[in-house]
Amino acid sequence: MLMLGLHYRWESLGVVLLHVALVAVGVAGLGIAGLGIDFLRSAVDPRSPPPRWPLGIAPPADWPPWRVVILIAIGVVALALLNAGLRYAAAVSSAHFSQRVLVRLRSDVYDKLQRLSFRFFDASESSSLINRAAGDVQAVRTFVDGVLVRVLIVGLTLLIYLIYMLRVHVLLTLACLAASPLLWIGSVWFSRVVQPAYRQAAELVDRAISTLVENVQGAHVVKGFSREPEEIAKFQVANDRIRRQRESIFWQVSVFQPIMGGLTQVNMLVLIGYGGYLVIQGQIPLGAGMFVMANLLHEFANQVGNITNIANTIQTSLIGAQRVFEVIDTPEEITSPENAVALPRAKGELRFENVAFGYVMDRPVLEDVSFVIQPGECIGIAGETGSGKSTLLALISRFYDPTHGAIYLDGHKLTQLDLGDLRRNIGIVFQESFLFSNTVAANIAFGHPDATPAQIEQAARLAAAEPFICELPDQYDTLIGEHGSNLSGGQRQRLAIARALLLDPPILVLDDATAAVDPETEHEIQQAVDSARERRTTILVSNRVSTLRRADRILVLQRGRIVESGSHDELMRTRGYYHRLAELQFGDLLESSAQ
Structure with missing residues (x-):
């Protein structure tokens, strides 16, 4: 996140400078107002100390009091107008800056999601990823805008206040700020205490969104089994958990903030006691000294409150930021190599050499798979559920890389090819x-x-x-x-x-494209495949014999290994898995033809 802040350092610097200028103008306005109080006091009571004019530039001695008052009023109005202009500019620049950060982050997360491998998505819930790309990205924006930038603004604001207060009276300033270290220490301690609570709240939100997404996607199942009341209750439980967790955090914050506020009032008591004594002794002016310092101490307390809020924001935004950067920093497993081989148009020869693969270590899905597909050949792949048919297709498109062995296209290892070229050479129809x-x-x-x-x-x-x-x-x-x-x-x-x-594409891959359709639709799709397979290498994954028999050659997978290979007629004569599959689907027809 610091790198993100550095990327926008000039925009953030502009925001900081505008806010600092706004604070400086505000302090100047208070100073002029205090000067007016001191002037009026001296005009009413000549025994009072004369006002301390800024930079020693005082109005002519022969001016009547009303003219000086008008001059001071003009200064107050001018600073008020400047304050309004700076406030507008600061608000616009802050909004522009925060939106740029937000758009950049969302684009970065979306870009990274497009480049991550299927293995990442296999291990992630879609609802969690959606929440990270939406809500958690907002949290990172809050960190950059509400923490990194705000810390600079608060720090420089306190510095401006401190400089003015020290100019009024050094010992009074130090006495008034004696309790400030406790405020800083308390803020740091509190931010560490509440961090686990914020993390748990983020996890509970993820679970609620997951429940919502599942119910939207599975609405027909919920309604089909009349489970609406139970699902409503389930979502309400998730919502209640979030509410209780948020209330727990709110309770902790509500207890902490008044304690910090009480410590800030100690500063005001010191000012009234010690500052009042200094005014009576004539060591500091009432307006430009006591009045302005009272206002600055109030603002000082507000800034300390901002520090507390920043500490609170750090926890909420850090949790979100960690979740966002877990995605952004995830290594990309499937990428084009340096000096990748370009393959604009493949011939369509595919070769598997001793390929093994597993989604989980020590649980292979494919083992020692070897075969060659010639350009223009149509290959059918059959096998029981879980035998590795769809996994084999995923390896061809390089959605995953084999854990052992290699796959070649036109004599080139898939891992040597440009990833974009490889996938543009393959037209895939998913199940x-x-x-x-x-x-x-x-x-x-x-x-x-x-x-x-x-x-x-x-x-x-x-x-x-x-x-x-x-x-x-x-x-x-x-x-x-x-x-x-x-x-x-x-x-x-x-x-x-x-x-x-x-x-x-020179290679067409169909993953069980006729699995869930009626016979008439299957016939229409088969006709479409027949017309599409001309001049292409075609791979058909199916357990429908009516689809597989159209292939030039059929491979049968069992427990991740090829156990049968041949044409439809050849496999029917071997009386293995493929023959049993045909008997199950066309048993009566086979018996009648045999008779």
Whole structure:
């Protein structure tokens, strides 16, 4: 965070200088007001000490009192106008500065999230990440604006007050500020005491947001099982925990602040006693001395209160800052190497050599996987749930790196290739086709925003999506709901295929694209895949024999290893897992054909 403050050092310096100028003008205004009191006192009682004019510049002795009073009044008004102008400039500059910091931080967090590997997201809750990118970023902005900048402002403000007070009377100033060290020590102690409470409050907010996000995403499940009352009660419990924690913090702050306020009143008692004595003795003036010092001590107490608030802010913002910088400082596991090999257009040859991988140490998902896919070949991958099918695809796109072995594309290790080039060569259709809240055209063109309408329509035709798109109210300009909620599963899948095909990738990967659709939709998607696989290396992950039989070769995974390999007809003759899969899906047809 200090580096962040240094990045904005000139903007923050401008904010600090404006606030310091504002304080200096305020003190000057008090000084002139005190001067007016001393002048009026001397005009009424000639035995009173004469006013101490600033810099020894006094009005002519022959001026009548009313003219001097008018001069002092003009000075007060002029300083008041200057004060108003500086206050406006300080407020605008502070707002501009804090918003720049906020925008920069949010951009940094979002940028980092885009570059982090899937492993990071596997270990993180989406609600926690959302909270860090929104609420916790605000806390960091508060730290930079409300702590780093405010500490400088408070420090320089106290210095200005101290200089003026020392000019009035050194011993009186030291006596009035005798209790100040206790205030500083108390503030530091209190900030350390309440830090664990603030951390716990942040964790409770995370849990509440997690509950909220889960219920929004799973609303159909909640309603389907009539669990609304229980979920409302669950969220209320989370809210109550936050309330109790916040009340506990508020109670601690409410006890601490009056104690600090009581210590500041000791300073005022010293001023009334010792300062009053000095006024009576004629050692300090009533207005420019006693009156101004009383106001400055009051402001001094306010600044000490600001220090307490800063200590409080430090705890809230530090917790948020730690959570934000945990994201920003997370090392990027998957990156392009230095001197990366450029591969604008791959031929499409993929080779796995003794590849092993596990999401958790000592729990391998893939073990000793080796195979070669020739350019233009269509490979089917089958296997029971948890056998490593989707993991294998994730390794091809380099969402993860193997823990052992290597994967090659056109003879180059994936880890040697430019990451952007690699992923632009692969069009991937995930099992769950995620769509954005945007138009149909924008979703198809997500990977190629500069695509022309003709290119978008061509991709839709290849994906067999054009017929249903033409039936939509605004066709390609139709807005689809979040996640494509107003489209059927098959329609979403065809849009996802169109999105993958728009880039004309030499490698097409489909992860169980027909798993959750009806037979008619499956047939339409299969036709789309058949037209799309021409001139491409295609990898089909599925457990539907009707989809797999279209592949040139089928690999069967079991417990992370390849246990079968061959064409549909060859695997049917081996009577292994693939044959059992076909029997389960087409048992009656197989029996009748055998008879």
